[in-house]
Amino acid sequence: MIPTIKGEKLGMTSVFDGAGTTLAVTLVRPYPAVVTQIKTPERDGYSALQLAYGETSPKHVNRPTRGVFDRAGVGKSYARFYEVRVPEGELNDFKLGQEIAPAEFLLGWAEVDVGGTSKGKGFAGGVKRWGFRGQCRSHGDPDNRRPQSSGATDPARVFKGARRPGQMGNAKATVKSCAVFEYYRALNVLVIQGSVPGPTGVELTITVTKEFTPEELAEHEAQITLDEKQAAMLKTDEPEAEAPVPESDEAAEAAAEAEVAEKPSGESESSTAAGTEEGQ
Amino acid sequence: MTVKPEVAEYEKIMLKEPDAVPDIHPGDTVRVHINFYESPKGVVAAGPKKIHRIAAKGKISRGEVKVERVQVFEGTVIGVKGSGSRKKLTVRKIASGVGVEKTWFVHSRKISKIEIIRHAKVRRAKLGFLRHRVGKATRLKERRV
Numbered sequence: 001m002i003p004t005i006k007g008e009k010l011g012m013t014s015v016f017d018g019a020g021t022t023l024a025v026t027l028v029r030p031y032p033a034v035v036t037q038i039k040t041p042e043r044d045g046y047s048a049l050q051l052a053y054g055e056t057s058p059k060h061v062n063r064p065t066r067g068v069f070d071r072a073g074v075g076k077s078y079a080r081f082y083e084v085r086v087p088e089g090e091l092n093d094f095k096l097g098q099e100i101a102p103a104e105f106l107l108g109w110a111e112v113d114v115g116g117t118s119k120g121k122g123f124a125g126g127v128k129r130w131g132f133r134g135q136c137r138s139h140g141d142p143d144n145r146r147p148q149s150s151g152a153t154d155p156a157r158v159f160k161g162a163r164r165p166g167q168m169g170n171a172k173a174t175v176k177s178c179a180v181f182e183y184y185r186a187l188n189v190l191v192i193q194g195s196v197p198g199p200t201g202v203e204l205t206i207t208v209t210k211e212f213t214p215e216e217l218a219e220h221e222a223q224i225t226l227d228e229k230q231a232a233m234l235k236t237d238e239p240e241a242e243a244p245v246p247e248s249d250e251a252a253e254a255a256a257e258a259e260v261a262e263k264p265s266g267e268s269e270s271s272t273a274a275g276t277e278e279g280q
Numbered sequence: 281m282t283v284k285p286e287v288a289e290y291e292k293i294m295l296k297e298p299d300a301v302p303d304i305h306p307g308d309t310v311r312v313h314i315n316f317y318e319s320p321k322g323v324v325a326a327g328p329k330k331i332h333r334i335a336a337k338g339k340i341s342r343g344e345v346k347v348e349r350v351q352v353f354e355g356t357v358i359g360v361k362g363s364g365s366r367k368k369l370t371v372r373k374i375a376s377g378v379g380v381e382k383t384w385f386v387h388s389r390k391i392s393k394i395e396i397i398r399h400a401k402v403r404r405a406k407l408g409f410l411r412h413r414v415g416k417a418t419r420l421k422e423r424r425v
Contacts, residue, residue, distance in 0.1 A: 011287045020390030
């Protein structure tokens with residue numbers, strides 16, 4: 001398990017719950033990664049993993065980078081790298097060339113920080129960039145969106161950091177403590193509540209800030225498995241539905257897991273239902 | 281707007297059964313049955329901003345929450361917007377002389393049923409011009425199917 005993954009923003013949609021409440025969510029597809037270097041305190045002064053992601057053709061990899069892959073025993077070629085700090089004690093869990101499948105641990109994530117490059121707004125004026133109120137739009141005002149004064153006259157200069165027009169957006173932005181709505185295994189998408197920086201297709205850095213407790217996780221898992229079963233049922237209902245082979249495999253897996261997870265799920269659900277009734 | 285196939289696929293799990301959502305066109309007169317759920321507090325918080333999957337129970341499962349009462353809203357469809365699970369319906373009616381418009385997600389559990397009373401012949405997708413009309417002028421020519 002690593003605390004940070006890279007992913008692609010797939011777009012936004014709405015989800016509904018049983019009581020008709022609507023939520024806006026963003027879908028993110030996590031990239032698989034591979035360990036290319038293990039940094040140890042003895043040699044590098046800190047403990048971390050260097051990971052490569054974004055598979056590419058070998059012809060796009062230059063020789064120094066090829067050397068990195070060769071040393072790690074990675075057969076494939078990757079376009080991009082990032083580094084994750086990992087506690088020294090956990091370094092032994094990883095080995096060079098190991099493939100990291102985010103699917104194995106994403107289910108446990110409850111809250112995340114999401115970083116990316118925000119949408120570029122170009123050279124924006126003070127009203128758009130800083131929320132200046134502007135001046136009267138009628139009565140013949142010729143320049144009602146100008147920034148006007150940039151400070152007092154006494155210092156005889158403009159202080160650093162004065163809010164002026166300039167480039168807006170297309171800069172690094174991070175949204176903190178986003179709730180994870182769910183990790184939907186069948187499609188391998190992380191569903192994050194609310195919006196995240198950047199346009200569809202942008203690369204995101206996702207860092208976990210809070211994880212589910214084991215009890216919450218069990219309930220979560222049971223619920224999702226239930227959904228997957230229903231989704232699989234819906235699929236088979238369609239007469240001309242031809243489920244692709246990997247999907248049906250996953251559905252079968254999910255069904256197998258469902259049988260294991262069913263018992264705790266039934267208990268936890270009934271107990272919470274009782275709890276809410278008592279509460280009312 | 282192009283929707284990525286992954287998003288479209290994810291939206292499918294939210295869709296109602298095809299026969300629960302009739303083919304609605306602008307100009308149709310519809311009766312929308314709206315569910316009011318008892319005490320949503322225990323099920324999904326109206327308050328807390330953060331709702332995890334485990335709290336938002338029954339996203340695609342139905343009938344877990346008790347419906348307290350059903351209200352019927354009858355009026356003219358003045359617009360249909362979006363696709364997939366984000367499909368929205370705007371209905372306008374005149375209530376006690378005041379124009380009332382309501383918009384819902386068609387696939388939301390808030391809507392239990394949509395009945396189409398009559399179709400009308402209209403030539404545009406959004407019937408905003410009806411807002412400027414009063415009384416007899418709001419009538420639309422019926423289209424028999």
